[in-house]
Each structure stands twice: as C-alpha cells, then as structure tokens.
Amino acid sequence: MKARHKRFAIIGGGLASLGIAAFFVLNALNSNIALFFTPTQIAAGEAPKDRVFRVGGLVKTGTVQRNEMTIRFVVTDTAKEVPVAFTGILPDLFKEGKGVVAQGKMGPNGQFIASEVLAKHDENYMPPEAKHAVDQAGKTAKTLMQ
Amino acid sequence: MNNKIIHWFKFGSPQSFYPLAGKMLPWFVALAVILGIAGLWLGLFVAPTDATQGEGYRIIFIHVAASWMSMFLYAVMAFWAGIGLALNTRLSSMMASAIAPTGALMAFLSLWTGALWGKPMWGTWWVWDARLTSELILLFLYLGFIALQAAIDEPRRADKAGAILALVGVVNVPIIAFSVKWWNTLHQGASISMTKAPSMAVTMLWGMLLMALCLWMYSIAMTLMRVRAIILERERHSDWVKHAVE
Numbered sequence: 001m002k003a004r005h006k007r008f009a010i011i012g013g014g015l016a017s018l019g020i021a022a023f024f025v026l027n028a029l030n031s032n033i034a035l036f037f038t039p040t041q042i043a044a045g046e047a048p049k050d051r052v053f054r055v056g057g058l059v060k061t062g063t064v065q066r067n068e069m070t071i072r073f074v075v076t077d078t079a080k081e082v083p084v085a086f087t088g089i090l091p092d093l094f095k096e097g098k099g100v101v102a103q104g105k106m107g108p109n110g111q112f113i114a115s116e117v118l119a120k121h122d123e124n125y126m127p128p129e130a131k132h133a134v135d136q137a138g139k140t141a142k143t144l145m146q
Numbered sequence: 147m148n149n150k151i152i153h154w155f156k157f158g159s160p161q162s163f164y165p166l167a168g169k170m171l172p173w174f175v176a177l178a179v180i181l182g183i184a185g186l187w188l189g190l191f192v193a194p195t196d197a198t199q200g201e202g203y204r205i206i207f208i209h210v211a212a213s214w215m216s217m218f219l220y221a222v223m224a225f226w227a228g229i230g231l232a233l234n235t236r237l238s239s240m241m242a243s244a245i246a247p248t249g250a251l252m253a254f255l256s257l258w259t260g261a262l263w264g265k266p267m268w269g270t271w272w273v274w275d276a277r278l279t280s281e282l283i284l285l286f287l288y289l290g291f292i293a294l295q296a297a298i299d300e301p302r303r304a305d306k307a308g309a310i311l312a313l314v315g316v317v318n319v320p321i322i323a324f325s326v327k328w329w330n331t332l333h334q335g336a337s338i339s340m341t342k343a344p345s346m347a348v349t350m351l352w353g354m355l356l357m358a359l360c361l362w363m364y365s366i367a368m369t370l371m372r373v374r375a376i377i378l379e380r381e382r383h384s385d386w387v388k389h390a391v392e
Contacts, residue, residue: 007232022317034329035275056330091269101332118268123337125346127194
C-alpha cells in the first residue's frame with residue numbers, strides 16, 4: 001500500500017466513522033431537534049407539562065373564532081386535536097386548513113395558551129387560476145360524495 | 147490511452163492551470179450574466195403570482211438557488227481539500243481555498259433572503275428549526291475554514307488544517323438536505339425532488355432553474371478568478387510567475 005492509498009483509506013474511514021457517530025447523536029437527540037409536538041404526541045403525554053413548547057398541525061376548518069383580540073382555533077393532525085387560544089397578530093399565511101405552529105403552554109382546561117403563532121407554508125407554489133381550479137375540483141368532489 | 151491520462155493530469159500543476167483558468171474565465175462570466183438576465187426576467191416579470199404568498203414568493207428565485215449552491219460548493223470544497231490532503235497536490239488545496247468565500251456568500255444569501263421572507267410569511271425572522279440551524283452551521287463552517295487558513299502562515303500547513311475541518315463539516319450537508327424530511331420543521335419540504343413531479347407552476351420552475359444555473363456559472367467564474375490570485379501569490383518565488391507578472 002502506497003502512502004497516498006493509506007491517506008485515502010484514513011480519510012474514507014474517518015468520514016465513515018464520523019457519519020455513523022453523527023447518525024447516533026442525531027438519533028438520540030431526535031425529540032429535541034423536532035420543532036413542535038403534534039396533537040397526537042400531546043394526547044399521548046409526550047409534551048412537557050409546565051414548560052413552554054410548540055404545537056404544530058393544521059388549523060381545523062371552521063374552528064377559527066375571533067373574540068375582540070383573542071383568536072381561538074383548533075389544531076389537528078387529522079387524528080387528534082388541540083384547542084388553541086391566542087391574543088395577538090396572526091401572520092398573513094394563517095388560514096383554515098393550512099399549517100400552523102403555535103408556541104405556548106398547556107392551560108388547566110386542556111386549552112393551549114399560545115404566545116406566538118407562526119404560519120407553516122407547504123411546498124406547493126401555484127398561480128391563483130390554478131389554485132381556483134384545484135379548489136373547484138375539490139368542491140365538486142365533495143358535492144358528489146354527499 | 148496512457149497519453150490521455152498524462153495530458154489530463156498536466157492541469158494539476160498550478161503553472162499550466164493558471165493560463166487555462168484565465169481562458170475559461172470570460173466564458174463563465176458571460177454565461178452567468180446571460181443566465182442571470184434570463185432567470186430574473188422569467189422570475190420577476192413572466193412567472194405568475196403565487197396564490198397564497200402573493201409576490202413575496204419571488205424570493206425563491208435567489209433563495210433556492212443560493213441554498214443549493216451553498217451545500218454543493220461545500221461538498222466540492224471538501225472534495226478538493228480531501229484530494230489535496232491525500233495526494234499532496236497543491237492545486238487541489240488552492241481550489242478548496244478559492245471556493246470557500248463564494249460558498250460562504252451563498253450560505254449567507256440563503257439565510258438572509260430566508261429571514262426576509264420568513265417575517266411576512268411565517269411571522270418570524272428566525273426560528274431554531276433543523277433546516278435553519280443546520281444552514282447557519284454551514285455558514286459557520288465556511289467562516290471557520292477561512293479563518294483557520296488565514297491564521298496559519300505556512301500555506302501547506304494551512305491547507306492540511308483546513309482540509310480536516312472541511313472534511314469533518316461535510317457531515318452537515320446531508321443533514322441540511324434531509325432535515326425537512328427527518329424532523330418536523332417550520333421550513334417547508336422540498337418542492338422539487340427526483341421521485342415526484344415538481345409541485346410548482348412551470349414558469350416558476352424555469353425561473354428557478356435558470357437562476358440556479360446562473361449561480362453555478364457565477365461560482366465557477368469566481369472560483370477561477372480567486373484560484374488564479376492564489377496561484378500567483380503562492381508561487382510568487384517561481385520563475386514562471388515572475389515572467390507572467392512582468
């Protein structure tokens with residue numbers, strides 16, 4: 001084995017072991033790296049009790065209620081739901097049926113008291129006409145099913 | 147066959163690469179300008195408004211391209227640094243040093259444009275989610291690489307120290323790429339992937355791809371320009387440089 005082959009082997013081996021180490025570290029930190037808890041995780045008691053954390057999911061359609069400055073809505077991951085109350089200004093992309101991440105604490109009556117609400121955008125980009133067509137198709141499908 | 151290999155490795159020497167880089171440079175600059183004009187025209191004037199984000203989505207024409215380049219350039223930098231470490235070839239290490247500032251610029255652009263977009267869309271400039279944090283680490287890796295090399299006076303030792311840092315940091319690149327898949331993040335998932343059709347309108351996609359190509363050409367041009375300067379600086383005691391400068 002020539003010296004340079006040896007150096008290649010050392011670099012390759014080093015990178016491989018580093019990769020494996022990184023994999024284990026990230027695996028161990030998995031729950032800490034996640035930005036938010038889903039309603040299902042909260043229902044299973046995985047979220048911290050008396051500490052600030054984030055809940056993420058979709059704003060359930062038809063649940064947004066405005067009462068002066070306080071906004072109430074339900075965050076769902078289609079399996080479980082968490083009711084959220086928030087006083088403040090919502091981001092532009094906050095919409096029913098769209099993604100949302102709220103930061104705050106769990107209240108005594110199972111309601112999540114948010115201090116900050118962020119909108120989560122999805123990966124779809126389309127012009128308004130295309131969006132309109134998609135919405136229309138969705139509505140037609142719904143009417144047909146009824 | 148044998149002839150071809152020798153011919154190829156000829157450009158591994160700084161002396162023969164210097165004029166070659168000089169010849170290639172104007173072509174890449176021209177391509178970058180043309181692709182940039184085409185991409186910006188398509189992105190800012192032709193591409194339709196986004197249904198939910200309005201005009202603000204147009205950030206993607208620089209943000210996505212810069213983010214891709216920041217990751218790709220890091221991989222290329224680590225590759226050349228590794229080759230330089232293993233084969234002791236001077237030009238490879240010079241290439242790694244030449245790539246670093248452009249890579250840092252791309253990482254910075256990605257973070258900066260992302261923050262500008264995040265404030266109106268998400269409602270925050272910054273959030274410590276996996277995608278944003280790992281991209282910030284990438285910027286720090288670039289800056290660390292540059293600082294480490296600048297701190298060591300002897301070029302060959304600086305190359306070696308930098309190469310080890312660059313190789314260790316390469317672990318971060320797949321973490322950035324897959325962060326939105328592995329963990330839940332505020333940052334959205336990929337709009338373009340190998341396995342499914344892109345989830346965006348065609349003109350938007352073309353604007354984005356042209357801008358990505360533009361930044362490729364820009365990065366190559368800047369790297370060639372910088373590597374020429376590094377070659378002259380490091381080889382300044384050799385005869386051919388004295389000739390070339392005169």
